[in-house]
Amino acid sequence: xxxxxxxxxxxxxxxxxxxxxxxxxxxxxxxxxxxxxxxxxxxxxxxxxxxxxxxxxxxxxxxxxxxxxxxxxxxxxxxxxxxxxxxxxxxxxxxxxxxxxxxxxxxxxxxxxxxxxxxxxxxxxxxxxxxxxxxxxxxxxxxxxxxxxxxxxxxxxxxxxxxxxxxxxxxxxxxxxxxxxxxxxxxxxxxxxxxxxxxxxxxxxxxxxxxxxxxxxxxxxxxxxxxxxxxxxxxxxxxxxxxxxxx
Numbered sequence: 001x002x003x004x005x006x007x008x009x010x011x012x013x014x015x016x017x018x019x020x021x022x023x024x025x026x027x028x029x030x031x032x033x034x035x036x037x038x039x040x041x042x043x044x045x046x047x048x049x050x051x052x053x054x055x056x057x058x059x060x061x062x063x064x065x066x067x068x069x070x071x072x073x074x075x076x077x078x079x080x081x082x083x084x085x086x087x088x089x090x091x092x093x094x095x096x097x098x099x100x101x102x103x104x105x106x107x108x109x110x111x112x113x114x115x116x117x118x119x120x121x122x123x124x125x126x127x128x129x130x131x132x133x134x135x136x137x138x139x140x141x142x143x144x145x146x147x148x149x150x151x152x153x154x155x156x157x158x159x160x161x162x163x164x165x166x167x168x169x170x171x172x173x174x175x176x177x178x179x180x181x182x183x184x185x186x187x188x189x190x191x192x193x194x195x196x197x198x199x200x201x202x203x204x205x206x207x208x209x210x211x212x213x214x215x216x217x218x219x220x221x222x223x224x225x226x227x228x229x230x231x232x233x234x235x236x237x238x239x240x241x242x243x244x245x246x247x
Contacts, residue, residue: 024138025228027131029221037082038217041075052209056199063203089118112194113204119189166226181211
């Protein structure tokens with residue numbers, strides 16, 4: 001028996017499956033990148049983040065001497081942020097930075113920054129809940145599609161769809177990444193909670209060179225998600241072909 005020939009009547013089904021696979025892949029990509037703190041230590045030393053901190057940290061009169069911290073200390077702090085936003089914001093207010101001799105200087109964040117990062121933590125909780133629902137749903141769709149021998153475009157076609165999605169997303173972000181970043185904040189976070197912070201007043205914005213760091217993270221997330229998506233679809237294709245040969 002052969003797989004059902006791919007036709008337009010299956011397009012909506014496979015488009016839905018492809019988008020669901022992309023969402024699952026993005027979730028897996030987030031989990032994997034979170035384990036390495038989204039590459040912050042590497043990005044700090046190999047992009048403009050270190051120079052940005054050197055320029056703006058001395059201008060912050062509320063939180064002094066952050067400029068004396070080194071890469072390891074900043075990476076430690078960012079790891080603390082990643083851990084906190086994945087655990088309902090616990091520990092954000094207690095994060096403290098130290099000089100190269102290990103002496104504590106002061107807490108990293110202002111009250112307004114803690115509030116914003118707690119909002120981020122609440123958002124991640126919602127996304128995690130959605131991802132926990134999508135993964136078993138994707139498994140069910142995957143298994144049922146195999147069982148009923150649903151048509152699948154070729155690996156080349158599927159890879160093309162995924163890459164086209166990635167290129168379109170990248171193109172949109174490149175045309176107005178900052179505007180997209182700000183508009184998403186307006187839509188997502190409570191109107192009465194601050195989310196915009198000047199570099200001279202916020203070590204959070206300074207150490208992340210916001211929104212530049214999030215652009216790098218978005219590129220890594222999307223790139224890794226594309227790889228995971230192609231691998232998952234290739235695996236499906238392999239299983240579908242194997243099932244066909246045994247029928």
